[in-house]
Amino acid sequence: MRDTPRPDFDLDAFMPYLLNQAAEHVSLGFAATYKAEYGLTRTQWRVMANLGRFGAMSAAEICRISHIEKTRASRAVAQLEAEGYLTRARASDDRRREDLALTEAGRDVYIRLGARGMAYQADMAAKIGPERFAALEDGLRALIAAYGDATDD
Amino acid sequence: MRDTPRPDFDLDAFMPYLLNQAAEHVSLGFAATYKAEYGLTRTQWRVMANLGRFGAMSAAEICRISHIEKTRASRAVAQLEAEGYLTRARASDDRRREDLALTEAGRDVYIRLGARGMAYQADMAAKIGPERFAALEDGLRALIAAYGDATDD
DNA sequence: AGTTATTTGTTGCAAATGCAACTATGTCAA
DNA sequence: TTGACATAGTTGCATTTGCAACAAATAACT
Numbered sequence: 001m002r003d004t005p006r007p008d009f010d011l012d013a014f015m016p017y018l019l020n021q022a023a024e025h026v027s028l029g030f031a032a033t034y035k036a037e038y039g040l041t042r043t044q045w046r047v048m049a050n051l052g053r054f055g056a057m058s059a060a061e062i063c064r065i066s067h068i069e070k071t072r073a074s075r076a077v078a079q080l081e082a083e084g085y086l087t088r089a090r091a092s093d094d095r096r097r098e099d100l101a102l103t104e105a106g107r108d109v110y111i112r113l114g115a116r117g118m119a120y121q122a123d124m125a126a127k128i129g130p131e132r133f134a135a136l137e138d139g140l141r142a143l144i145a146a147y148g149d150a151t152d153d
Numbered sequence: 154m155r156d157t158p159r160p161d162f163d164l165d166a167f168m169p170y171l172l173n174q175a176a177e178h179v180s181l182g183f184a185a186t187y188k189a190e191y192g193l194t195r196t197q198w199r200v201m202a203n204l205g206r207f208g209a210m211s212a213a214e215i216c217r218i219s220h221i222e223k224t225r226a227s228r229a230v231a232q233l234e235a236e237g238y239l240t241r242a243r244a245s246d247d248r249r250r251e252d253l254a255l256t257e258a259g260r261d262v263y264i265r266l267g268a269r270g271m272a273y274q275a276d277m278a279a280k281i282g283p284e285r286f287a288a289l290e291d292g293l294r295a296l297i298a299a300y301g302d303a304t305d306d
Numbered sequence: 307a308g309t310t311a312t313t314t315g316t317t318g319c320a321a322a323t324g325c326a327a328c329t330a331t332g333t334c335a336a
Numbered sequence: 337t338t339g340a341c342a343t344a345g346t347t348g349c350a351t352t353t354g355c356a357a358c359a360a361a362t363a364a365c366t
Contacts, residue, residue: 249362
């Protein structure tokens with residue numbers, strides 16, 4: 001007889017666990033860059049990345065796109081404004097909304113960090129091999145589509 | 154002429170971002186289960202999963218294996234003990250260490266949640282297809298190996 | 307032995323977080 | 337117009353978090 005019921009469940013093969021581990025390790029590497037060199041948090045960097053990529057938009061839009069909690073976004077925006085990386089302007093067509101836009105300084109940071117990001121990404125692809133990297137991207141997108149849109153938090 | 158320097162950097166194709174998005178969405182689904190039904194946090198569940206899978210071990214070992222911050226682990230262990238899911242015992246060979254072990258109740262939770270986890274996992278594989286799922290696992294392990302062991306935070 | 311460094315686990319404290327409540331604005335329909 | 341509801345963004349508050357400082361035990365040198 002066994003003194004422990006056969007587990008069968010192995011954390012090391014559990015996808016949510018693997019995803020979190022991978023995300024944490026990989027993110028940390030890049031986070032160190034924008035944290036150390038520009039004093040940005042992850043949320044702040046994401047807000048800037050969205051504005052840099054897509055141009056002026058509201059905080060709510062950024063929240064929808066990047067699934068950032070609205071309180072978090074609000075605070076990130078306030079800090080980014082305080083540091084001169086973005087400006088806010090009441091939208092004329094809907095005065096609840098605030099249109100956010102990067103300042104010169106903000107765009108500069110976005111460009112620099114973007115370049116770093118791409119280098120980081122290239123390094124990742126080299127480390128695990130391009131095919132694996134492509135397959136990974138494909139799988140992640142599939143997951144996000146399957147769970148992200150379904151639950152829609 | 155363009156008024157914005159060509160960005161080139163796209164957040165939507167940035168691997169750290171994709172990883173975080175996928176991890177967040179997927180984890181949330183399963184987290185709802187152990188949170189709602191057993192009142193466990195993610196860290197608490199991880200501690201239990203490690204103990205259930207590998208048997209008695211110290212908090213520090215769990216931290217090393219699962220890359221959990223030690224303060225977090227300490228607090229999770231205290232709460233799990235308070236709820237009767239595990240016991241702590243000073244190790245006789247090294248009196249700094251505390252050997253943690255699941256109680257009957259704790260093992261019971263582990264078994265039940267493990268079953269739920271496997272079902273969740275099977276559902277994920279079905280949703281995105283078994284090949285994609287396998288490729289995803291392969292890629293994630295490669296990333297963890299490349300970054301997890303190298304940086305070793 | 308004696309001194310210094312390392313490891314294990316806990317705690318203090320400031321900062322970050324999430325949820326709910328709130329203001330202000332806009333929409334829809336009776 | 338009025339009233340019910342929805343959306344954008346902020347703030348209050350209790351909880352969680354992480355870092356640094358700590359205590360206790362052990363290891364590693366000399």
